[in-house]
Amino acid sequence: MAESASTAPAVDFVGGAVGYRFRxxxxxxxxxxxxxxxxxxxxxxxxxxxxGLGRDAFLLASMGATVTLIExxxxxxxxxxxxxEAARSESDELAGIIGRMTLLHxxxxxxxxxxxxxxxxxxxxxxxRTKTALVKQEMRLLRDLxxxxxxxxxxxxxxxxxxxxxxxxxxxxxxxxxxxxxxxSHQIAGKTVRYDVFVRSQPAAEPTARNV
Ligand SMILES: C[S@@+](CC[C@H](N)C(=O)[O-])C[C@H]1O[C@@H](n2cnc3c(N)ncnc32)[C@H](O)[C@@H]1O
Numbered sequence: 076m077a078e079s080a081s082t083a084p085a086v087d088f089v090g091g092a093v094g095y096r097f098r099x100x101x102x103x104x105x106x107x108x109x110x111x112x113x114x115x116x117x118x119x120x121x122x123x124x125x126x127g128l129g130r131d132a133f134l135l136a137s138m139g140a141t142v143t144l145i146e147x148x149x150x151x152x153x154x155x156x157x158x159x160e161a162a163r164s165e166s167d168e169l170a171g172i173i174g175r176m177t178l179l180h181x182x183x184x185x186x187x188x189x190x191x192x193x194x195x196x197x198x199x200x201x202x203x204r205t206k207t208a209l210v211k212q213e214m215r216l217l218r219d220l221x222x223x224x225x226x227x228x229x230x231x232x233x234x235x236x237x238x239x240x241x242x243x244x245x246x247x248x249x250x251x252x253x254x255x256x257x258x259x260s261h262q263i264a265g266k267t268v269r270y271d272v273f274v275r276s277q278p279a280a281e282p283t284a285r286n287v
Contacts, residue, residue: 084216084219085159110243110270111194112141124183136175145183152180187237195234198245199224228254242273
């Protein structure tokens with residue numbers, strides 16, 4: 076657990092920006108939903124391999140997805156576990172959402188080969204920006220706790236060989252992509268970040284009497 080609350084990033088699903096987005100339903104048009112394919116009509120199972128402050132996972136779970144969150148830094152895992160419990164007791168609606176979120180402590184590079192999911196999302200600490208003022212306060216505090224995620228290429232490779240249909244990498248809009256075993260199928264661009272989407276191609280259809 077972090078020594079002082081003032082130097083720990085705030086993880087809060089009830090108040091703040093996440094709570095506001097939830098109450099106002101402003102997240103319904105979020106690019107992450109398009110990138111993952113999650114919607115209330117398609118409540119997929121997502122593994123969030125880089126849980127962090129849990130914001131993306133909460134958005135996905137609030138749209139009906141079942142989300143397994145993986146976080147390897149003990150202090151961040153503890154903050155997240157605490158915030159999930161606080162939200163669970165806030166209302167029945169939040170309890171329902173938190174009930175679809177399962178938090179694991181560990182390194183996703185080791186855990187992904189043992190898991191099955193519809194979608195894996197990866198949002199590592201991004202390379203430092205030159206305009207540091209643009210980096211939000213919570214992300215700065217998280218970076219102080221976590222440092223840089225220098226093994227993103229390994230994580231991406233683990234995700235791309237895991238048992239899942241789609242991998243989504245969130246990355247700064249203009250930064251060079253981390254090395255990957257294959258190219259993304261498509262990209263969804265936002266103002267400052269983009270989502271590189273890797274869709275697994277369907278296995279070739281068995282020949283039938285008609286098409287042989
Ligand atoms: C930028 S934050 C993710 C923010 C998150 N998407 C959100 O919505 O709050 C990246 C987090 O991923 C974690 N992380 C990076 N690589 C990881 C790995 N291989 N396994 C587990 N956690 C990892 C870091 O410790 C950090 O907390």
